[in-house]
Amino acid sequence: MGFFEKLKQGLGKTKSSIDEKINGVFSNFRKVDEELLEELEEALIISDIGMETSLEIISKLRNRIKRENIKEAEEVKNVLREEIQNILEICDNSLKLETKPAVILVVGVNGVRKDNFYRQNCK
Numbered sequence: 001m002g003f004f005e006k007l008k009q010g011l012g013k014t015k016s017s018i019d020e021k022i023n024g025v026f027s028n029f030r031k032v033d034e035e036l037l038e039e040l041e042e043a044l045i046i047s048d049i050g051m052e053t054s055l056e057i058i059s060k061l062r063n064r065i066k067r068e069n070i071k072e073a074e075e076v077k078n079v080l081r082e083e084i085q086n087i088l089e090i091c092d093n094s095l096k097l098e099t100k101p102a103v104i105l106v107v108g109v110n111g112v113r114k115d116n117f118y119r120q121n122c123k
Contacts, residue, residue, distance in 0.1 A: 014047075014048075017047060018043075018044075018047040018049075021043040021046060021047050022040065022043050022044075022047075022077075022080070024043070025039045025040050025043050026073050026074075026076075026077055029073055030073055031073070032065060032070060032071055032072065032073060032076055036073065036076070037058055037061065037062055037065075040058060040061070040080065041054055041055070041058045044057060044058070053087065056087070057080070057083050057084060057087065060083045060086075061076070061079060061080055061083055064079050064083070065079070
């Protein structure tokens with residue numbers, strides 16, 4: 001198995017893990033309340049999204065729930081997806097690197113705030 005196939009497989013496992021945790025939260029809640037948001041926050045943090053990023057996502061989600069008067073859990077799930085996409089889309093992918101191909105590798109154990117690298121370099 002080549003490097004990219006292993007990378008793709010690993011990212012697939014990460015996606016499945018995040019999906020499983022978030023879907024698990026929504027399967028336990030029908031009512032949109034603070035407890036649902038706390039469980040979602042915990043699921044994001046456990047999924048290694050990063051503390052700061054998870055708090056930002058939940059804060060934006062909480063504001064949209066209030067502003068748009070969202071009452072259905074399925075609608076919360078859609079808004080959560082949108083907020084995660086919004087964070088990923090603000091990254092400026094126009095790196096000006098001298099060599100091609102170029103690789104940027106961010107390494108660190110769980111909990112060392114790798115998300116800060118992303119946040120500082122992609123906004």
